[in-house]
Amino acid sequence: MSLDTRPPRQHPVRQVATPRERQAERGMPSRSLLLALVLACIALMVVDRTSGDESPVAPVRRVVGEVLGPAQAGVSAVLGPVVALPGNLRTNDALREENADLQARVDALEQEARKAGYDDNRMQEWAGLGQMSTGTGYALAPARVISYGAAQSFSNTVTIDAGSDSGLRPDMTVLNGDGLVGRILEVTSHTATVLLVVDASSTVGGRVGDNMENGMVEGQGGFAADEPLELRLLDDTVLPEKGQTVVTWGSEGGAPYVSGVPIGEVDKVFEDLRLGTYRAVLEPFVDFTSLDLVGVVVPSGGDGVIEPGAFQ
Amino acid sequence: MSGTQRLVAALVTVVAALLLQVTVFPHLAWNGVVPDLVLLAVVGAALVTDPRFATLLGFGAGLLLDLAPPADHTAGRWALALMVVGYVVGRLAHDHSSAQAGSARPAYPLMLAAGAGGAFVGTSVFALSGLLLRDPAVDVGELLEVVLAAVAYDVLAALVVLPAAVWVFTREPGARPAQVTPRTPRRTPV
Numbered sequence: 001m002s003l004d005t006r007p008p009r010q011h012p013v014r015q016v017a018t019p020r021e022r023q024a025e026r027g028m029p030s031r032s033l034l035l036a037l038v039l040a041c042i043a044l045m046v047v048d049r050t051s052g053d054e055s056p057v058a059p060v061r062r063v064v065g066e067v068l069g070p071a072q073a074g075v076s077a078v079l080g081p082v083v084a085l086p087g088n089l090r091t092n093d094a095l096r097e098e099n100a101d102l103q104a105r106v107d108a109l110e111q112e113a114r115k116a117g118y119d120d121n122r123m124q125e126w127a128g129l130g131q132m133s134t135g136t137g138y139a140l141a142p143a144r145v146i147s148y149g150a151a152q153s154f155s156n157t158v159t160i161d162a163g164s165d166s167g168l169r170p171d172m173t174v175l176n177g178d179g180l181v182g183r184i185l186e187v188t189s190h191t192a193t194v195l196l197v198v199d200a201s202s203t204v205g206g207r208v209g210d211n212m213e214n215g216m217v218e219g220q221g222g223f224a225a226d227e228p229l230e231l232r233l234l235d236d237t238v239l240p241e242k243g244q245t246v247v248t249w250g251s252e253g254g255a256p257y258v259s260g261v262p263i264g265e266v267d268k269v270f271e272d273l274r275l276g277t278y279r280a281v282l283e284p285f286v287d288f289t290s291l292d293l294v295g296v297v298v299p300s301g302g303d304g305v306i307e308p309g310a311f312q
Numbered sequence: 313m314s315g316t317q318r319l320v321a322a323l324v325t326v327v328a329a330l331l332l333q334v335t336v337f338p339h340l341a342w343n344g345v346v347p348d349l350v351l352l353a354v355v356g357a358a359l360v361t362d363p364r365f366a367t368l369l370g371f372g373a374g375l376l377l378d379l380a381p382p383a384d385h386t387a388g389r390w391a392l393a394l395m396v397v398g399y400v401v402g403r404l405a406h407d408h409s410s411a412q413a414g415s416a417r418p419a420y421p422l423m424l425a426a427g428a429g430g431a432f433v434g435t436s437v438f439a440l441s442g443l444l445l446r447d448p449a450v451d452v453g454e455l456l457e458v459v460l461a462a463v464a465y466d467v468l469a470a471l472v473v474l475p476a477a478v479w480v481f482t483r484e485p486g487a488r489p490a491q492v493t494p495r496t497p498r499r500t501p502v
Contacts, residue, residue: 027362037371044388057387064379076335083339
């Protein structure tokens, strides 16, 4: 027999928790839980990423959306006005400033809108001139009508803002996007005087486009005359018909008139009983009271000249 | 706070944060960046509950964020990001509070620091997973810009959101982690 001579235990057995127990006690997630969650995330990503449109996540998304969608709409409707409140609280100064800004913008836009029609028309004129150049095959020097001769002088002339500096000479053909305007009488260095075809002293060789019959187109004088142009065919037996187009016949060397420029169309036909000839009244294509942009037929290759095929 | 109560509180908080984040805060967005309220809710929970709960909550909240309507990115990215946030913040807060001998509510600066850190970790993990998956296919510079803006905005939101979240999770006296897991003397001298 031997006595237990060991000293009595003064302390209870030391209770050592395993690391896992300690972690669980402290509320730590176990390693396996963490691993499972991370793997779950990665698996979800891979599945969603690789399966494209037929992702199994899509129906889940749909269900969550069905539940949360109305909630979102409700919250948005309820809190929207509250969020928008700061936008409504603004000082008088800020409002005045904004008002001034907007007023300035309105003014600018109105001005632009007023000019829009004018700009459109100018654009159309340029396009017409380009088209005319292409159609007739002549190079055109653009110019603007800057003044009309007074009616008291009984001549129908206009001044254009291009002259000898732009290569213009007397007896050049002037036309615009619609047709023949006239010819140049005189030039200065920066201006030129144009005799309109409606002038009483103007005679243009004209040709009916349909049957190539030649004739003379004579001006009757006056912009506002009812019958500004008259056509007398050289062949008395040919009867001009209403709606036929008359173009220039063309002079030798292209002066004063080049050939093939439309003048107008036959509007009325009269028979001169005494002479036994026909007289046709032409309706000119050009509106002579609102001439603005015109082109002068010049040799090709000059500075600022509209060549055939431009604007296309 | 009992388990069920805590679960309900977590659910309500996360859903409310999600709704606010996607409906109201876009009106207050800065360059399209909105504060991550859900992330802040997870951070708040992580500060005052145990890390395991925070991790699970982060996973769940992230999953919700991945699936709720405006989301179109690869599912699981926010789940991973918020899970990491919940774990990291929960772990740090837990260690800190055990060293500090358990005050119920963390100090205000600590909350802000946790919010900033959590926001940085969360948005970074999300952005990195996007880079790996080539999900939105943006370059790193742009990504960094958005991440930093998001962190800044999150800190701003954290000023209000974190105390609220912490309050929600510590409403009842029983919710204190110090009482949920009483600190028993584990190491007794031999």
